Amino acid sequence: MRYDVFVTVWGQDFVEKFIEFSLASQLATGNLPALAEQSDIHYHIYTDRQSKEYFEPALAELARYAEPHFYFYDEIAFGGGRLDQAIANSEPSTIKHNVQRITAQHMLSQLEDSAAILLDSDFIIADGSLARMHELRCQGKRGISTMLMRLDQDAAAPILRHNLSAHLSPRALVRLCLDHMHPIFAAYFVDAEQPTSYPSQLNWRVGQKDNESGVVTHCLFPHPLMVVPDSMGGKGASKYFSTMDYEYVLRAVADDDAIHLSPSSDEILICKLSPAGYLADNKIGDPPSIDSMAHFMLNNSNIRHRSFMAQAIRFIADENGEWEDCVGEADRFIEAAYKSLELTVGQLSTGDAATLLHLKSFLGPIEDFLSPQVQSRMQGWLSD
Secondary structure, three states: OEEEEEEEOOOHHHHHHHHHHHHHHHOOOOOHHHHHHHOEEEEEEEEOHHHHHHHHHHHHHHHOOOEEEEEEHHHOEEOOEEHHHHHHOOOHHHHHHHHHHHHHHHHHOOOOOOEEEEOOOOEEEOOOHHHHHHHHHHOOOOEEEEOEEEEEHHHHHHHHHHOOHHHOOHHHHHHHHHHOEOHHHHOOEOOOOOOEOOOOEEEEEEEEOOEEEEEEEEEOOOEEEEEOOOHHHHHHHOOOOOOHHHHHHHHHOOOHHHEEEOOEOOOOOEEEEEOOOOOOOOOEOOOOOHHHHHHHHHHHOOHHHHHHHOOOEEEEOOOOOOHHHHHHHHHHHHHHHHHHHHHHHHHOOOOOHHHHHHHHHHHOOHHHOOOHHHHHHHHHHHOO
């Protein structure tokens, strides 16, 4: 078997952060080393030429388990020019996701008889996650998705820097996230003091806020960790139009039964390490209700996302607490939200173009899904 790993990162600070935390976690015994015993690994790094030297200290260790490949932005065609030119002329707020989409599609377009492992440069991967991913692939899964926790980098980085390996077991990493949770993750709790205005996931606490055993999560857009595009995917094997978590695995793998959403951090766990101020200007929303979630899902998801949202995910620090009660409460909320959504759809008027477009986005094939990125591009047309 073969795996093709993707990551894009540039700039000295970001490359050094990637090597110190993300790549170091990938080199834990149960990740790339375990994967290398069972398969061939090609590691694709997309960056700019100036950043190549910052990777050098880590390349010898990486090369023990994978064959590194570098691709430079000035070599990649984009928009009648080169990607490095587009980066220089882009809005800072959109650069990262646009570069990730373009470079990921560049790698995916060359994929043959392999599985893509899609990474962000700020991922910390719990030890054993990639070995479990391989087991699932051997069992016939073509897509493996996982929901992420998010760490406050300002608080957690010094702890990880002191002893990264001590925090790479799944339960230790969940505990670190509970103790040093990023505000973005905190905003998804149903009882959040400052709830998110974009509830693409909902969190329920297991235990009290100051003594949590873990978190139960339901989500619409988990990260596609591994994808083996199938013949039914067509152009979906390499093309997507948003960030990769919105739609890529659903475009590339036609059969929902072939897509595995990891139900527990004990199986697969990835945490993002983000500065405390990252997206600090996000709007604060109202506490989620059944009807508001129904409205959100209708206008921001596709019917196939229900296979993700319907599944409870457990982030486990310990087994204390009323886990089953919490899972039951979360499940009932999501089921009620989808029942409310069905009632809403039955009552909608189809007399205007915008309503028809949103209904097609929700009820139609994933190719018709209007992600936030696509909606923003169409906003002027929709408002006419």
